[in-house]
Amino acid sequence: MSQVPAARRTLAVLRLLASSAGPMPASAIARETAMPRSSAHHLLREMAEDGFVVYLPEERAWGLGVAAFEIGSAYLRQGPLERLARPPLRRLVDRVNEIAQLGVLHGAETLYLLKEQPPRHATLVTDVGVRMPASLTASGRSLLAHLPAAQVRALFPGPLVSRTGQGPSSLRELRRTLAEDARRGWSIEDGLITEGFTSIAACAFDHVGHPTAAVTVTFRRETRPEDAWPALAEAVRATAADLTRRLGGRPGTDPRT
Template sequence: MPQVPAATRALRVLRFLAAQPAPVPLDRIARALDLPRSSAYHLITAMVEEGFVVHVADERTYGLGVAAHEIGSGYARQEPLQRIARRPLAELVDRTGQTAHLAVIHGRDVLYVVEERAPGRPPLVTDVGVRLPAHLTASGRAILAALPASQVRALYPDRSAFVDRTGVGPTSLSALRAVLTETRRHGHAVEDGEVTPGFASVAAAVLDHTGLPAAGLAVTYTGPVDLPHLVTEVRRTATLVSNRLRGR
């Protein structure tokens, strides 16, 4: 299939803007996506005309437009990712005896969209609809590790971006980069007590057809476990969901 650079750039703009907590200046978009300023301006102008981007003139910033919201609403109604992931997650719970969940990135948070609770296991804070800081969760780290470095830098421009829950976890971009490097090296993400004391998680990224992360898939546990087995099962399930998301 031939490449369509303009379409690819437009989609990357939408993905970048969707990850921001507020509209951002044109220069920041251009830097994050490694585009010449003039190219970014013409691309953004076309997207404004089509309603996918809105120009906040008073602030000289750009954010998602109504057309992007309509697409997001349609996606939410159809819930394709949730539908694809629910059965593999249930099977993961059966094989591991631990609670499993799926989360998507939302700004600097992860939003939990599926949870399959293991029988007899304690309730977690990862109910559907809950948001948690991405840099503290295994699911979020799995997603962030699969994002371009420029996008991670844009999400965490300074120390104020790093919120705290339990006094543990990265508090700077350099510390987060070290965590993400380890995540990429091992092929999975971990967190231990950084979200809830006494609980730990293992996660892997679910990748879309472009190789970018669509979600983070995780298992949360407490007490002694066969960690290599959990890692293998989580990675296996994330690969399965990735393949199904790509239509394979």
Template sequence: MPSKVPAAASTLRILTYLAQRSRPIAASRIASELDIPRSSTYDILAELLDQGFVLHYSDLHAYGLGPSAYELSFGYTRQAPLARLGKRVTERLTDRVGEISHVAVLQGRHVLYVVEARLSKPASYPTDVGVRVPAHLTASGRAILSALPANQLAAVFTGETVLEPHLGAEVGPAFPVARALAD
């Protein structure tokens, strides 16, 4: 379905495209890959530049995200939508099953706990909101990893040869990544 506001749609597509890149990109490539007319691409980039959402790297003849894009993304964090939405769900789940419950998100090879609900009794294991733990060492992390397509799972562990066998391990057998991915 065509957008009722094509300029806004193109602007958001450009920002999303830039956010997915690890380096600045030439305007001609942005236009080509997003199938946006070159003149529109340059006009949109000029406005985004004026508003601080993109930076122009003149030595590279390329564009990357700017400080206003960072501020916008940080605003998302300040509003804590996962915490707001997850709080009720985790509280109901904890009341129903009588155990601690979490909302966690995958960040690279780790899970980050963003919401936690506990009963008044002590938890059977220590966790806290804001804690990052290797994903393969937690039930939450393993659940998230098991839902990933194989190529994305492999990308998460690219370059790893062994995984930590358990939290706080000082010594112990190595845990080969190949075995972890096969399990």
């Protein structure tokens, strides 16, 4: 049992409102957080005093307040994901002597937030701040593999992008690839972004098991035979698991099962 029940209830309300499509009545908040109605009303009034929630009288509902927005903005300014990921990525580079990157989903694209590399290593097109089609990159597919099928379908309503004339050309082909990636526990991209380069990626998860970021290692294909890829993938998976722990997360499951 929590030693600070008021804090637990406050956080539960914030998480509920953050995950809701819109403001919620106090009765629904009380029900979803398993809180007595009187306690929910009292807590919401206290949170409103500090600006964390706001009451909308016309809708008779409660929504997130400006203070909650300010905290979210501060999170983005501080870049905690990158800060938490940098040490594991550096250890991964030391272990495999290849470029390691951190990527997240940004709509239907992979956005690269962080890159670590050995000295005097070849530069990649996928640098920090660069976006690439998530259906092509190993990092993007490792994240997509743990999203519900309906969400993947919404992200890719039309034909899929190709850079080198290879890769999945339809949503059906992409689904087959994602199913295999989810079963295997890691994703691979071989020459779909830059000819001659291969990438292996694994996913890190947040506190609810949602795919949050992908750890990727990229190397020249000619330097590593295919029978060496599984061992490299295990190093990437171990780093992603380490990042999951540092995020306070828990491993996700295949949403297709």
